Structure formats: structure tokens, C-alpha cells
Amino acid sequence: MKRGVLPVLLVLSVLALVVIPFVGMQTLSWRDVLQSGSPESKIFWELRLPRVCLAWVTGATLSVCGTIFQALFRTPLASPDMLGVSSGAAFGAVLSIRLGFTFTLFSGLSGLSAFSFLGAGLTTALIYAVASWRREGVSSLLLTGIAFSFLFSSLTLLLQYSGNYVDSFRMARWTMGSIQTVGFSPVWTTLPALFLIFIVAFLRAPELDLFLCGEELAESRGVSIKRLRRVFFISVSLAVALNVSVCGPIGFIGLMAPHICRRLVGPVHRPLVVASALFGGTFLTLCDTAARTFWAPAELPVGALTALMGSIFFLWLLLRREPQRF
Amino acid sequence: MTSPLFEVCGLGLTLGGCPILDDLSFSLQQGSFLAIVGPNGAGKSSLLRCLGGLQRKFSGTVLLEGRPILSLSARQIARRIAWVHQNGDRDLGFTVEEFARMSRYPWKDPFSVAGWTREDSRILADALRVAGAEALASRPMNSLSGGERQRALIAAALTQSTDVLFLDEPLTYLDYLYQADILELAERINRERGVTVLMVTHDINTALASADRILALRKGRICKEGPSRDFCDPLVLEDVFGTEFRLFEAPGQTVPHVAPARMLR
Numbered sequence: 001m002k003r004g005v006l007p008v009l010l011v012l013s014v015l016a017l018v019v020i021p022f023v024g025m026q027t028l029s030w031r032d033v034l035q036s037g038s039p040e041s042k043i044f045w046e047l048r049l050p051r052v053c054l055a056w057v058t059g060a061t062l063s064v065c066g067t068i069f070q071a072l073f074r075t076p077l078a079s080p081d082m083l084g085v086s087s088g089a090a091f092g093a094v095l096s097i098r099l100g101f102t103f104t105l106f107s108g109l110s111g112l113s114a115f116s117f118l119g120a121g122l123t124t125a126l127i128y129a130v131a132s133w134r135r136e137g138v139s140s141l142l143l144t145g146i147a148f149s150f151l152f153s154s155l156t157l158l159l160q161y162s163g164n165y166v167d168s169f170r171m172a173r174w175t176m177g178s179i180q181t182v183g184f185s186p187v188w189t190t191l192p193a194l195f196l197i198f199i200v201a202f203l204r205a206p207e208l209d210l211f212l213c214g215e216e217l218a219e220s221r222g223v224s225i226k227r228l229r230r231v232f233f234i235s236v237s238l239a240v241a242l243n244v245s246v247c248g249p250i251g252f253i254g255l256m257a258p259h260i261c262r263r264l265v266g267p268v269h270r271p272l273v274v275a276s277a278l279f280g281g282t283f284l285t286l287c288d289t290a291a292r293t294f295w296a297p298a299e300l301p302v303g304a305l306t307a308l309m310g311s312i313f314f315l316w317l318l319l320r321r322e323p324q325r326f
Numbered sequence: 327m328t329s330p331l332f333e334v335c336g337l338g339l340t341l342g343g344c345p346i347l348d349d350l351s352f353s354l355q356q357g358s359f360l361a362i363v364g365p366n367g368a369g370k371s372s373l374l375r376c377l378g379g380l381q382r383k384f385s386g387t388v389l390l391e392g393r394p395i396l397s398l399s400a401r402q403i404a405r406r407i408a409w410v411h412q413n414g415d416r417d418l419g420f421t422v423e424e425f426a427r428m429s430r431y432p433w434k435d436p437f438s439v440a441g442w443t444r445e446d447s448r449i450l451a452d453a454l455r456v457a458g459a460e461a462l463a464s465r466p467m468n469s470l471s472g473g474e475r476q477r478a479l480i481a482a483a484l485t486q487s488t489d490v491l492f493l494d495e496p497l498t499y500l501d502y503l504y505q506a507d508i509l510e511l512a513e514r515i516n517r518e519r520g521v522t523v524l525m526v527t528h529d530i531n532t533a534l535a536s537a538d539r540i541l542a543l544r545k546g547r548i549c550k551e552g553p554s555r556d557f558c559d560p561l562v563l564e565d566v567f568g569t570e571f572r573l574f575e576a577p578g579q580t581v582p583h584v585a586p587a588r589m590l591r
Contacts, residue, residue, distance in 0.1 A: 209428050213418060217411055219380055221486065222404030222432030267419040 005264045006271060009278035016285045017056060021048040023289060025297055050184045055288040055302070056281035057187060058179060058247050059257070061194045063280025064201050065236045066254025067261075067273055071208040072232050076317070079255035080240045084127060084148035085120050086251070089244035091152040091159075092119025094171045098159045113189070117241035123148050124237040128229075177248035177303020179288050186246045193242035198277055200235045204228065205269035212267065250303045252310020253280055259317070329392040331356045331490065331522055332377060336386035339372055339546075346372045347384070348546045354539070356489070359516045359523045361533030361554075364543035365567055370526040371412070371494055373543065377524065378492055379403045404432035408483035410476070412494040412526075418467040422459055422478040425467055426450055429485040453484035457511060473504030480511060491515060493525040497532055509536050530563060534581050542566040558582050 021044055022028045028048075032040035066079040080086055096115035130144045160171045181187070201208065207228055210218035219225050243250075257280035258272070264279075265271045284306070291302040330353040339347040347369045354360055362370045375381035377388055379395045388395040390406060408429070418425065427442075427450060434441045454460045459481040462474055470478060476496060483491055493512060497505045513536050516523045527533055533540050533554065540557050542549040549566045550556070557563065563571035563584060570587040 206428065206431055206434070209420070209424075210431060213420075213425070213428070214411075216380060217409070219400050220378060220404060220407070220409040220411070221429060222399075222401040224400050262419070266424075268424055 006274055006278070009264075009275055009282070013056070013278045013282045016282045017052055020052050020285055020289050024048060024293060046183055047181075050181045050187055051179055051288065051292075052285055053184070053187045054181050054190065054247070055179045055285040057190050057194050058243055058250060059253050059284025059287075060277040060281035061190065061197055061239050061243050062250065062254040062284075063257035063261075063276040064194075064197045064273055065239055066280075067258040067269070067276045068197070068201050068208065068232050068236055069254070070258050071212045071269065072229065074212060074214070076259060077255070078145075079252070080236060081249060081251045081254060082145060082149070084123050084145045084152060085237060085240050086244055086249040087149045087152035087156070088123025089116040089120035089241045090175055090249050091156050092116040092122075092241075093174060093245055093248075094156045094159050095119070097167055097171055097174070098163050113242060113245035116245040117238065119152070120237040120241035120244065121234070123152065124233050128233060173301075174248045176301035177250040177306075178301045179247050179250075179284075180299075190243050190246050193239040194277075197235055197239040198273070200231065201273040202270065204231070205273055208269040208273075209267075212269075248301075248303055250284070251307040252313065253284055253306055256310060256313050257283060259313075328356075329389070330354055331358075331391060333389040333392070334377070334386070335389075337373075337376060337388060338385040339369070339376060339381065339383070341372075341383075346546055347376070349386070350548050351386075352541060352548065352551050354522070354524075356522055357516075357520055358539055359513070359537045360525070360539045360541060361537035362524065362526045362541050362543065363528065363530055363533045363566065364549070366528065368543040369546040370528070370543055374492055374494055374524060374526050378407050378409060380409075401432050404486065404488075406488050407490045407492055408486040408488040409492045410479045410483050410494065410496055412498065420467050421464050422467060422470070422481065423450070423454070423463040425478065426453060426459075426482040426485045429482045432486065449487055450485050453481045456484055456515070457481035458507070472499045473501070473507070476500060476504065476508050477511075480508070480515075484515070489520070490522045490524070493523065495526055495528070497527065497529065505532075512536060530557070530567070531583055534558065534584070544568075554581075558584070560584075 022033075024043075026040075026043065028040050028044055032038050033044040035041055062080065069078040069080060070076055072078075092115035093112050096112045127144050127148055156171070156175060160168050160175075163171065207218070207223050210221055210223050211225070211228075215225050257276050261272055261275040261279050265275045284302070287306050287309070288302045291300040291305045294300065332352075332354040334353065335351050337347055337350040338345070350373065362373060364370050372381060376384045377395070379398065379400070382396055390398065390403070395403065420428075427446075430442075430446050430449070433446075451460075454463055457477050457480045459474075459477045462470065462478055465474075467475065467478060480496075491512075496508055496512065500508065509532060512523055512525065515521050523537075525533070525537065534557060537554050539552065540554050541551045542557070542562075544566055550562055558573060558581070560571045560573060567586070571584050572587050572590060573582040573584050575582045
């Protein structure tokens with residue numbers, strides 16, 4: 001592992017969180033922001049800072065989830081969104097909009113979140129069941145994931161088509177993925193997902209290393225692979241579901257960040273998990289800033305932007321001459 | 327009298343409707359070097375997987391020092407048995423040292439964050455030295471040649487500090503020099519450290535040269551099990567491999583070299 005990479009990523013993260021809220025259609029100054037009651041301070045504290053925090057939390061969560069999935073499935077092409085988990089979560093969310101559920105479970109977990117969590121969990125379980133039944137490893141897993149991704153996307157489209165204008169617009173807007181927020185409450189909803197997934201990944205990093213070497217080797221080194229696979233699966237789907245339910249599906253962060261970080265800090269998971277969280281957070285914060293400033297006052301859905309960048313990145317991965325290595 | 331290290335009774339295994347192992351019974355004492363030989367598809371690797379608890383769907387009993395292997399957790403087994411697998415991932419970006427460090431896993435509290443001790447470092451350095459992999463320590467696994475890789479895998483297995491070592495076809499794809507190196511290394515680990523070695527091989531000469539006991543499988547059954555010298559017999563070998571064998575002895579050689587007659591010109 002190269003020394004100094006983690007501190008640099010940490011500094012970049014802090015800079016992103018501190019500096020970016022001042023940037024936007026209207027550049028804010030310190031003095032205005034600290035003056036309570038001024039419109040500038042309202043923009044800063046109620047719109048921009050929460051938004052930047054939400055972007056950071058989302059980026060970090062998705063990146064750590066991607067890191068876990070890539071080790072678990074032993075393929076650099078795995079990420080929560082490519083394996084259909086995000087589509088499953090999206091379907092759940094769209095279904096709850098269509099059915100008109102507006103109930104709220106304890107402390108801020110809306111019906112939307114509950115449904116999208118169920119969708120993500122169900123998809124994960126289905127993919128896992130099919131893949132382990134076939135036992136043909138990586139390619140069968142990816143194909144299964146793509147199949148479920150298509151299945152849930154088409155069900156989502158059917159629901160959208162059958163809905164009324166208001167619902168359909170909400171659904172369409174939601175499936176693009178966006179980090180718009182007023183106030184900090186979405187941050188508080190998604191922060192537990194980040195805590196959960198980061199703690200799982202950080203504490204279980206030695207097992208992720210072993211998983212990457214193959215399940216047979218991991219088991220012979222003493223990993224209870226079945227139990228641990230379940231732990232990773234459930235925590236990843238919980239984290240993704242919580243996030244998707246707030247921000248919608250934001251693609252490719254979970255694929256790209258682990259790759260880039262593996263280049264930066266190497267394949268050992270304890271530093272890799274930290275680097276992925278920091279990098280993913282900073283990266284999505286920057287993407288979101290671009291999304292809200294490029295065509296200001298109009299705003300791009302950040303999910304579309306990351307998907308655009310991600311697909312180019314994916315092509316580059318496929319076309320690279322050297323085989324992809326962990 | 328302590329119970330034998332392994333005691334196998336009526337071991338059977340069926341995978342996908344095909345019988346792989348059929349009613350095997352044998353026992354193995356601590357400190358032995360056992361070679362499991364047999365033709366392709368005889369069930370050699372499957373037997374090793376059953377003994378090591380990686381294959382848990384067998385019938386019959388496998389006892390590790392009197393305790394059923396299925397009653398032990400993966401961690402408990404990993405404290406006794408280290409593996410050198412045949413088909414590991416050849417494309418790992420971990421360095422040899424990073425890879426070997428993972429072998430301390432069964433001795434660690436899974437939730438500890440800063441669990442690496444000076445003792446671990448000592449064990450790791452010792453393992454790299456014994457396996458002759460010191461110079462490879464900072465090389466990525468995917469940059470190693472076949473022989474270097476095998477040394478790295480053995481170093482990792484030694485880092486696991488077990489008293490049993492499982493080698494699955496450790497000499498496959500190696501040239502003669504490395505075959506001799508790795509075989510000597512396995513013998514040294516057995517003799518000097520008292521580690522019980524179980525080695526799967528399809529090559530009877532490898533088995534005769536290094537093992538003190540041989541277990542020959544054919545079509546999932548034990549064809550013969552006993553001291554290696556009992557296998558220096560063309561009739562026994564023909565029975566195991568289904569083809570006629572000749573023995574060759576040179577002066578100063580303690581173990582004959584054998585070859586199938588049909589391969590001789």
C-alpha cells in the first residue's frame with residue numbers, strides 16, 4: 001500500500017465538504033453565510049450544505065458496497081447497480097408510489113424506503129439463489145444480475161405507464177437519481193446506512209481479502225463463508241436500499257470507486273475500504289456540483305451524469321489491453 | 327495410546343448422482359507423510375476435501391483426533407490443517423507477504439482491528455525463510471512463475487502454524503528443478519517440523535520418493551494402503567493404474583524408479 005494516499009483523500013473529502021457549499025449559481029461569501037437570517041445563510045445551511053453532505057454520504061456508501069460486492073463475487077465488474085439490486089430497490093420504490101403508500105414507520109423510514117428495501121433484498125436473494133444453484137461462478141452471476149435488472153426495469157416501466165401523470169412524473173424523476181434536499185433529514189436517514197456498511201466492511205476486511213482469493217481458500221483458512229456471505233449480502237442490500245430510497249438509483253459510483261482506489265492503495269481491504277469511502281464521497285460530491293452548476297439554473301439529475309461517466313469508464317475497462325486485475 | 331490423527335470409517339461421497347468415493351476406511355498417525363495416488367478421476371482430491379472439511383456432504387465418519395470433522399468449525403479446522411490448493415486464483419494483486427499474512431486469520435479475533443503482533447511477524451518471516459520465498463515477499467502474486475507461486479503458497483500455508491499440511495498436486499506444471507525443490511521442501515517440513523503431510527499426486531514416483539505411506543485409490547475405492555515400500559511391486563502398480571509397470575534401480579538409489587511399460591521404447 002502506498003503511504004500518504006489515505007491522508008490526501010481525507011483532506012480532499014474535507015475540502016469538498018467545506019468549500020463546495022459556497023460554489024453554485026450564486027457564489028456565497030463567509031460573511032453572508034454567518035449572518036443569521038440572510039437569504040445567503042438560508043441557501044447555505046438549508047440547501048447546499050445538506051446537499052453536499054447527502055452526496056458525500058451516498059457516494060461513500062455506494063463505493064463501500066461496490067468494494068464488498070467485487071470481493072464477494074470476485075469480479076471487478078460487480079457493483080450493486082449492475083447486479084440488479086438497485087433496479088430491485090427502484091421497483092420497490094416505484095411500486096409504493098403507484099400504490100399510494102404514504103405511511104411512515106418509526107423515525108423517518110417511509111413506506112417508500114421500506115418498499116425499496118424489500119425490493120433490494122428480494123433481488124439480492126434471487127440473484128444469489130440462482131447463481132449458487134448454477135454454481136458456474138462469475139459469468140452466470142453477472143448474467144443473472146443483468147436478467148433481474150432488466151426484469152425489474154421493465155416492471156418499473158409498466159408501473160410508470162399505468163400510473164397517472166403526477167405519479168408517473170414522480171416515478172420518472174425518481175428513477176433518474178438525484179440528490180436534491182431541503183434540510184438535513186435525508187442525511188440522517190442515509191447516514192446509518194453508511195455507518196453500517198463501513199463498519200461491516202472495515203471490521204470484516206480480512207475476510208474480504210480471503211474471499212477475493214477464492215471461497216475454497218477462504219474456507220480452508222477458517223472463514224465461515226456461508227454465514228459471512230449472508231452478512232455481506234444483507235448489509236449491502238440494506239445500505240443500498242436506504243440510499244436508493246432517498247436519492248434514487250445512482251449508477252456506477254460503486255463500480256468505479258473501488259477500481260480507482262485499488263490502483264491507489266492496492267488490493268488489501270482495510271485501507272481499500274477507507275479509500276473507497278473517501279474517494280466515492282468526494283467524487284459524487286463533485287459530480288453533483290457539476291450537475292447543479294453546468295446548466296444552471298436548470299439542473300441535471302446526477303444519476304444521469306454518473307451513468308454517463310460510468311459507461312465510458314466501463315467501456316474503457318473492457319477495451320483495456322491488459323486483463324483486469326484485482 | 328493417543329487416538330490417530332485421522333480415522334476414516336465407511337467414507338462415501340456422491341456428487342450429482344455420481345459415486346465419487348465408496349466405503350473408504352483407514353487411519354493415519356501423527357507425523358506421517360501420506361501420498362494419495364491413483365489414476366485421474368479416482369477421487370483423490372475429493373478424499374482430501376472430505377478430510378479437510380471442505381466437502382461436508384459425505385456419508386460415514388471422518389475423525390480428527392477422535393472428533394468428527396463435521397462437528398468442527400472452519401476456524402477450528404484451520405488451526406489444525408493448512409492447504410496448498412491446486413487451482414488457486416492466478417491473478418491476485420496481493421503481494422506474497424500480504425497473501426501469507428492472511429493465513430494468520432484462524433488465530434485472530436475476527437473483530438480485532440489492530441491484531442498483528444510481533445509473534446505473527448516472527449512466524450511470517452520464519453515461514454517465508456523455510457519456503458525460500460523471502461526474496462518474493464514484496465512481489466505481487468500474479469507476477470510469479472509456477473514454481474515461485476508454489477513456494478509462496480507453501481509459505482502461506484506454513485504461516486498458518488498448523489500441524490497438518492494438505493498438498494493437492496503440488497508439482498503439477500512445474501519443471502524438474504522446481505519439482506525436486508518443492509518435494510524436498512515438503513519432506514523437510516514433515517521431518518524437521520513434525521508436520522503431518524497429506525499429498526495428492528497422480529505421479530507414483532513422486533509418492534515413492536517422499537511419502538512413508540501411500541494410499542492408492544481406484545474408482546473411488548481403496549485399492550491398497552500401506553508403507554511406500556509395498557508399492558515397489560509391478561503387480562501392485564498394475565492393479566492400481568491398470569497398466570503394466572517396470573522397475574528401474576540404479577546403484578546408490580534407495581527407492582526404485584518406476585515407469586509404465588507402454589511408455590518405454
